[in-house]
Amino acid sequence: MKQNYLQDLFSLSGKAALVTGGGRGIGQVIARELARAGADIAIFSRSGAAETVNLIESEGGKAIDIIADVTDEASVKAGIDKIVETYGKLDIVINNAGVCYHKDAFEASVAEWRECLDINLTGEYIVCREGARVMIEKGTQGSMINIASISGHIVNIPQRQAAYNASKAGVIHMTKSLAIEWADKGIRVNAVSPGYVATPMSIDPDFVEPELLAAWDPLFPLHRMAKPEELCGAIIWLCSESAGYTTGADIIIDGAYGVI
Numbered sequence: 001m002k003q004n005y006l007q008d009l010f011s012l013s014g015k016a017a018l019v020t021g022g023g024r025g026i027g028q029v030i031a032r033e034l035a036r037a038g039a040d041i042a043i044f045s046r047s048g049a050a051e052t053v054n055l056i057e058s059e060g061g062k063a064i065d066i067i068a069d070v071t072d073e074a075s076v077k078a079g080i081d082k083i084v085e086t087y088g089k090l091d092i093v094i095n096n097a098g099v100c101y102h103k104d105a106f107e108a109s110v111a112e113w114r115e116c117l118d119i120n121l122t123g124e125y126i127v128c129r130e131g132a133r134v135m136i137e138k139g140t141q142g143s144m145i146n147i148a149s150i151s152g153h154i155v156n157i158p159q160r161q162a163a164y165n166a167s168k169a170g171v172i173h174m175t176k177s178l179a180i181e182w183a184d185k186g187i188r189v190n191a192v193s194p195g196y197v198a199t200p201m202s203i204d205p206d207f208v209e210p211e212l213l214a215a216w217d218p219l220f221p222l223h224r225m226a227k228p229e230e231l232c233g234a235i236i237w238l239c240s241e242s243a244g245y246t247t248g249a250d251i252i253i254d255g256a257y258g259v260i
């Protein structure tokens with residue numbers, strides 16, 4: 001039996017990875033897990049991600065904290081320049097930053113609709129585009145993973161969240177489109193669509209009322225939300241060279257929520 005077989009298969013050693021929205025929640029866990037798999041990490045956040053950087057450094061990994069708003073083209077470009085200045089290249093992009101609000105179509109303002117689409121869809125587009133620009137310039141065989149959602153496939157109940165659902169459906173089709181556009185450049189573009197994951201977005205009482213949590217509970221086939229760690233095996237695989245023939249895919253990790 002070959003020693004370190006699995007380690008070699010999924011190793012991200014020597015890769016530079018960007019995780020957007022990595023200051024907390026799913027992004028923080030992805031950043032830590034990619035570092036554990038060997039990658040050097042850069043976090044984009046609007047207000048700093050010192051906790052994530054400390055977590056990674058305390059385990060012997062490398063991480064830098066960059067203030068960048070994914071909706072702002074200039075700040076994304078400057079952030080990616082900083083990654084290249086620090087690590088010499090960019091191999092992996094995890095487009096994770098996102099927002100959600102629960103309002104019906106009349107209650108929500110057009111400004112709120114636009115903000116949700118701007119962060120969740122246009123933001124991922126800007127980061128993909130600027131990431132791919134650098135990968136192409138440097139001839140990097142890169143991997144991009146766009147965090148979509150089961151909400152891009154089904155309509156969640158009982159809350160109303162048309163803007164979020166539309167933004168995530170857009171992420172899934174944008175991912176397929178960019179996978180085709182950049183296939184001959186050696187850049188793979190995939191999506192991961194989680195079901196409910198226990199993070200501030202889905203359990204924080206400032207965001208989710210207790211009645212809503214109680215209404216969701218019987219809808220989970222596995223009787224619980226996912227832990228962010230349960231997304232990371234698939235993400236590490238998609239980032240690694242062992243997923244070299246996987247592009248334009250959307251991996252659903254929802255504990256069968258979308259099946260029924």
Ligand SMILES: NC(=O)c1ccc[n+]([C@@H]2O[C@H](COP(=O)([O-])OP(=O)(O)OC[C@H]3O[C@@H](n4cnc5c(N)ncnc54)[C@H](O)[C@@H]3O)[C@@H](O)[C@H]2O)c1
Binds near residue numbers: 023045100119196200
């Ligand atoms: N939690 C869930 O149940 C769930 C399910 C499916 C998909 N997702 C998706 O996973 C991703 C992460 O969600 P989470 O649950 O960790 O949420 P979260 O609210 O805990 O974290 C989102 C992060 O994105 C950052 N962010 C928001 N707008 C930004 C911007 N313009 N520029 C830079 N950063 C910005 C936030 O500051 C925050 O750190 C999101 O795309 C979300 O839609 C979450």
